[in-house]
Amino acid sequence: xxxxxxxxxxxxxxxxxxxxxxxxxxxxxxxxxxxxxxxxxxxxxxxxxxxxxxxxxxxxxxxxxxxxxxxxxxxxxxxxxxxxxxxxxxxxxxxxxxxxxxxxxxxxxxxxxxxxxxxxxxxxxxxxxxxxxxxxxxxxxxxxxxxxxxxxxxxxxxxxxxxxxxxxxxxxxxxxxxxxxxxxxxxxxxxxxxxxxxxxxxxxxxxxxxxxxxxxxxxxxxxxxxxxxxxxxxxxxxxxxxxxxxxxxxxxxxxxxxxxxxxxxxxxxxxxxxxxxxxxxxxxxxxx
Ligand SMILES: NC(=O)c1ccc[n+]([C@@H]2O[C@H](COP(=O)([O-])OP(=O)(O)OC[C@H]3O[C@@H](n4cnc5c(N)ncnc54)[C@H](OP(=O)(O)O)[C@@H]3O)[C@@H](O)[C@H]2O)c1
Numbered sequence: 102x103x104x105x106x107x108x109x110x111x112x113x114x115x116x117x118x119x120x121x122x123x124x125x126x127x128x129x130x131x132x133x134x135x136x137x138x139x140x141x142x143x144x145x146x147x148x149x150x151x152x153x154x155x156x157x158x159x160x161x162x163x164x165x166x167x168x169x170x171x172x173x174x175x176x177x178x179x180x181x182x183x184x185x186x187x188x189x190x191x192x193x194x195x196x197x198x199x200x201x202x203x204x205x206x207x208x209x210x211x212x213x214x215x216x217x218x219x220x221x222x223x224x225x226x227x228x229x230x231x232x233x234x235x236x237x238x239x240x241x242x243x244x245x246x247x248x249x250x251x252x253x254x255x256x257x258x259x260x261x262x263x264x265x266x267x268x269x270x271x272x273x274x275x276x277x278x279x280x281x282x283x284x285x286x287x288x289x290x291x292x293x294x295x296x297x298x299x300x301x302x303x304x305x306x307x308x309x310x311x312x313x314x315x316x317x318x319x320x321x322x323x324x325x326x327x328x329x330x331x332x333x334x335x336x337x338x339x340x341x342x343x344x345x346x347x348x349x350x351x352x353x354x355x356x357x358x359x360x361x362x363x364x365x366x367x368x369x370x371x372x373x374x375x376x377x378x379x380x381x382x383x384x385x386x387x388x389x
Pocket of ligand 1 (some may be wrong): 108109110111112113114115132133136137138139140158159160161162163178200201202203230248249250251252253258
């Protein structure tokens with residue numbers, strides 16, 4: 102039976118992959134202890150020893166604001182480590198599926214970005230992830246690099262969980278209304294990564310984004326609508342501008358992705374985040 106190695110055991114995407122690995126019957130999710138992307142040679146040794154048929158890299162430096170002051174550390178994991186993992190997977194004859202981000206794009210609101218649009222990251226995290234895409238595809242030309250956006254799971258560290266948690270103590274929450282995104286439930290992203298791992302002819306860049314695409318303030322309002330329907334604490338959203346919510350790392354005003362290439366390669370339609378948000382709320386309630 103085919104063997105799947107998931108890099109990043111405790112992250113929200115890695116957990117979704119472990120929960121629904123499709124036809125992969127032998128699955129290993131490796132955390133930092135077994136496969137530290139910051140330690141040269143560690144991931145390669147694991148791949149050589151375990152000989153997976155496919156490797157999905159769900160591990161990354163994801164602390165967007167911290168990356169501003171620690172760009173070299175973030176690049177070590179997001180670029181050098183990812184490239185080394187891709188190299189080792191290719192050498193072992195394994196499929197390599199890597200996850201990147203909509204934050205490789207920046208700029209003013211416009212149409213959703215296709216895969217061949219010119220990247221222009223506006224923060225250090227985006228730069229390190231873009232370097233990672235290039236390192237992966239150079240080391241393993243048959244790899245798939247999937248750019249995702251606004252990944253959520255209800256696991257506690259994501260945007261909806263933060264909104265539901267804040268609603269316990271605040272009647273009103275300011276959320277930026279001038280940044281557009283296509284938030285994606287981790288389970289929907291995981292399903293598409295598994296499908297790519299099973300599609301031997303698929304390679305290169307793919308975009309995964311759920312619809313309908315919207316602003317973070319609109320997404321927050323949807324989180325609270327759902328909480329209200331479930332009889333849970335909810336808050337009013339006060340739309341604010343990015344200028345009123347300054348953080349160490351700038352965010353792109355519009356990083357919406359066009360995902361037709363992924364739909365064609367997997368046969369799966371673009372996910373609807375509203376379905377995923379209900380599942381995330383279920384997960385969030387179960388975890389409390
Ligand atoms: N979250 C989003 O909104 C979003 C949006 C677009 C793209 N993405 C991309 O989606 C992928 C999955 O993100 P996620 O939301 O699941 O992130 P996450 O929940 O923060 O998980 C990231 C995982 O990476 C692991 N990790 C960090 N440094 C590592 C290292 N040196 N060696 C091995 N593992 C390491 C972490 O391990 P520890 O638990 O030990 O810290 C954690 O388990 C990433 O590539 C991310 O860039 C995420």
